Amino acid sequence: MIDSIDASFSIEWTHRLRFAQRAFDVGNEIDTLIEELQPVRILAVLDKGLADTNPEFIEVLDAWRGREERVCGDVLVLPGGEDSKNDLNAVNSVLESIDENGICRRSCILVIGGGAVLDAVGFSSSIGHRGIPLIRVPSTTLSQGDSGVGVKNGVNLFGKKNFIGVFDPPFAVVNDSTLLKSLPDEHWRAGLSEAVKVALIKDTALFEEIERNADALLQRDTAKMNSVLQKSATLHLHHITNGGDPFERLEARPLDFGHWAAHKLEQLADFQISHGDAVAIGLAVDIRCSVALGLLENEIAERIISLLQKLGFPTSHQELKNPILLDGIEEFRQHLGGTLTLLMLEGFEQPIDIHALDVNIVRQAIEKLM
Ligand SMILES: NC(=O)c1ccc[n+]([C@@H]2O[C@H](COP(=O)([O-])OP(=O)(O)OC[C@H]3O[C@@H](n4cnc5c(N)ncnc54)[C@H](O)[C@@H]3O)[C@@H](O)[C@H]2O)c1
Ligand SMILES: [Zn+2]
Known part of the structure; x- marks a missing residue:
């Protein structure tokens, strides 16, 4: 009689x-x-924010659809931003389109949009028929430098960010810099807070590049923005592929x-603050x-905070004073599972994990920022 079998297997994947x-x-x-x-x-899905503001791209997309006969039906246009993640409407419309257009596991979904639409569509493509290949075309700085490159997909539930979701790498990610022109200023800068984040942990030269080019970046210098986004995306990609924990089984993130x-701030501000701005405040x-x-x-802290402000x-934010903000620490632990693990900084490229954070320390920190 056989009592148990442990059989391991691995899957080769190219990101x-x-x-x-x-x-x-x-x-x-x-x-x-x-x-x-x-x-x-091919099912094509488009972020409404991009559709409404970038007629030049819509012409390019229409020309591509005209000669690619495998694209079926109309382009599915989803509301942009957190509206596509705060309920299951966007997920349901993608699933309905998959059904109506006969999209199978040998088909593909091609999504063009900001991080929120990519998250909702990535979740839908992962659960439809247990997984339909996805090509992501991120259309914001934040999604080109950070979220679009990753393997996480999900939507918000119970007012909590990314409460349901999956780890599932896309077939491919295409960062097209020409899409960024139509972004409003708030979303033009958004990718820079995630770039500062990853630079602080992994690449001091990138931090210095952002510092050196802060004025040009603020004034929408496309070449300088591309340079930062490419480095940020590459650091994220290498973290996923070489970091040894692509699906975040371990506690450190x-x-x-x-x-x-x-x-927590995004939730307290009723999602009226962009993820990029919230990350700058969180940092x-x-x-x-x-x-x-x-x-x-203190000198290094001031240098980093003044760079964020310069950008x-x-x-x-007034909600930093809200005592409910501190619930974010325990919610973060639950989302991660296991022991609380938060990253703090001892210097450039010197991250350190801590496993407890005294509320008085947080209050003291917030006091300094108000
Ligand atoms: N999956 C991950 O690993 C991961 C990582 C970081 C962030 N995120 C998520 O990404 C989301 C934020 O994404 P975001 O910062 O890309 O913003 P977003 O998706 O919220 O989009 C911001 C706004 O820009 C519009 N837009 C998109 N592209 C445009 C363009 N080219 N021109 C004009 N308008 C355009 C959208 O319609 C929306 O109104 C959050 O939900 C965040 O939680 C996910
Ligand atoms: Zn983020």
Whole structure:
């Protein structure tokens, strides 16, 4: 009689990230990836915020649809931003489109949009038929430098960020810099707070590049923004592929630096604050906590916080005074599972994990920011 069997297996996966300009033009990245994937049908999904403000891109998309006969039906347009994640409407419409258009596991979903739409569509494509290949075309700075490159997909539930979701890598990610032109200023800068985050932990030269180019970045210098986003995306990609924990089974999540406060603040502000701004404030909180804990020199903290401010980010918010903010620490632990693990900073490229955070330290840190 056999009592038990432990049989291990592993799956080889290539994470494809392409940096592009006009990715939908003939013979460019989208054509090449589709040639490689050979999908039976393609369902195209578009962020309404992009659809409404970037007629130039809509023409390019229409031209591509005109010559790619596997694209079925109309483009599915979803509301942009957190509206696509705060209920299951967006997820349901993608699932309905998958059904109505006969999209199968040998087909593909191609989504163009900000991080929120990518999250909702990525979740839908993962659960529809237990997994339909996904090509992500992130259209915001934040999604090109950070979220679009990752393996996480999900939507909010019970008012909590990303409460339901899956770890599921896309077939490919295509960062097309020409999409960023139509972004409003708040979302133009948003990718920079995540870039500062990853630079602080992993790449001081990138931090210095952002510092050196802060004025140009604020004034929408596309080449300088692309340079920062490419480095940020590459650092994120390498963290996923070489960090040894792509599906976050372990407790440490270095890329969530500043995020316990950021996520709670987004909820307390009724999602009226962008993720990029919330991350800047969350970073400021944890940097000030690092000083209050005696880990980080005040001079370095001030240098980082003044860079965030120079880039146009807020580093404070009235909801930081809300005592409910502190619930964010326990919610973060629950979302992670296991022991609380928060990242603090001892210096550039010197992250340190802590497993408890005294509320008085947080209050002291917030006091400094108000
Ligand atoms: N999955 C992950 O690993 C991960 C990581 C970080 C953040 N996120 C999530 O990403 C979301 C934030 O994403 P975001 O910062 O990309 O913003 P967003 O998706 O909220 O989009 C911001 C706004 O810009 C509009 N928009 C998108 N592209 C545009 C364009 N090119 N021109 C004009 N308008 C455009 C959208 O319609 C929306 O109104 C949050 O929900 C956050 O939790 C996920
Ligand atoms: Zn983030």
